[in-house]
Amino acid sequence: xxxxxxxxxxxxxxxxxxxxxxxxxxxxxxxxxxxxxxxxxxxxxxxxxxxxxxxxxxxxxxxxxxxxxxxxxxxxxxxxxxxxxxxxxxxxxxxxxxxxxxxxxxxxxxxxxxxxxxxxxxxxxxxxxxxxxxxxxxxxxxxxxxxxxxxxxxxxxxxxxxxxxxxxxxxxxxx
Numbered sequence: 001x002x003x004x005x006x007x008x009x010x011x012x013x014x015x016x017x018x019x020x021x022x023x024x025x026x027x028x029x030x031x032x033x034x035x036x037x038x039x040x041x042x043x044x045x046x047x048x049x050x051x052x053x054x055x056x057x058x059x060x061x062x063x064x065x066x067x068x069x070x071x072x073x074x075x076x077x078x079x080x081x082x083x084x085x086x087x088x089x090x091x092x093x094x095x096x097x098x099x100x101x102x103x104x105x106x107x108x109x110x111x112x113x114x115x116x117x118x119x120x121x122x123x124x125x126x127x128x129x130x131x132x133x134x135x136x137x138x139x140x141x142x143x144x145x146x147x148x149x150x151x152x153x154x155x156x157x158x159x160x161x162x163x164x165x166x167x168x169x170x171x172x173x174x175x
Contacts, residue, residue: 012055014063018048022063034064038074042081051082079133087122087129089169090148093157095132099142103157107143108132110159114166127173128166 014022022041029036041064045056052075061068075081082090093099093108108119111130115123122129138144141155147169154165 010055012049012053012059014045014059015048018044019063026064035066035070038064038066038071039078042071042075046081051085084120085122086148088127088173089129091128091130091145091165092133092136092148093130093145094134094136094138094142096135096139098139099136099144102142104132104143107145107157107159107162110162114162127170 021044022037025040025044026034026037038060041060042052042057045060046052049056054072057071057075058068061071064071076083091111093104093111095104095108108130112118115128115130117123117129119131120129133146136144136146136153138153138155143157144153144155145157146153147165154161
């Protein structure tokens with residue numbers, strides 16, 4: 001079942017600068033194939049707003065002259081697009097078998113405890129959210145996580161290394 005969480009009802013108006021970026025991307029594809037620009041356009045929207053709201057998806061559909069459902073299908077399929085607001089830093093922990101065998105579930109529980117928010121929630125200061133994700137392709141180095149939006153990658157996690165990561169990100173945010 002397709003589910004798009006709509007926590008923002010206000011219409012979205014893209015800036016002229018953002019539209020110019022869209023135009024540049026769309027120009028790379030042949031006439032009539034504008035849907036090919038959908039993934040990079042959604043990345044730009046998320047970079048601008050921090051997530052991809054239903055009104056933003058509707059506006060992307062209008063811009064690309066495609067149906068809104070075509071945008072929803074793509075945005076909800078790929079886990080790289082957020083359907084609700086996220087923290088400034090998104091901790092994504094691999095939750096597949098190999099990582100779980102070496103403690104990923106324990107790391108996810110520890111992150112929840114340290115941040116004081118459940119999976120998908122945002123800390124009160126707006127800095128962090130976390131979630132379990134599918135394979136991060138480092139099975140021999142688990143448990144692993146990546147931190148968006150830069151997607152820095154961390155291997156062989158321990159509770160101590162998680163504490164260090166969180167402290168470093170807090171310090172980075174305060175500078």
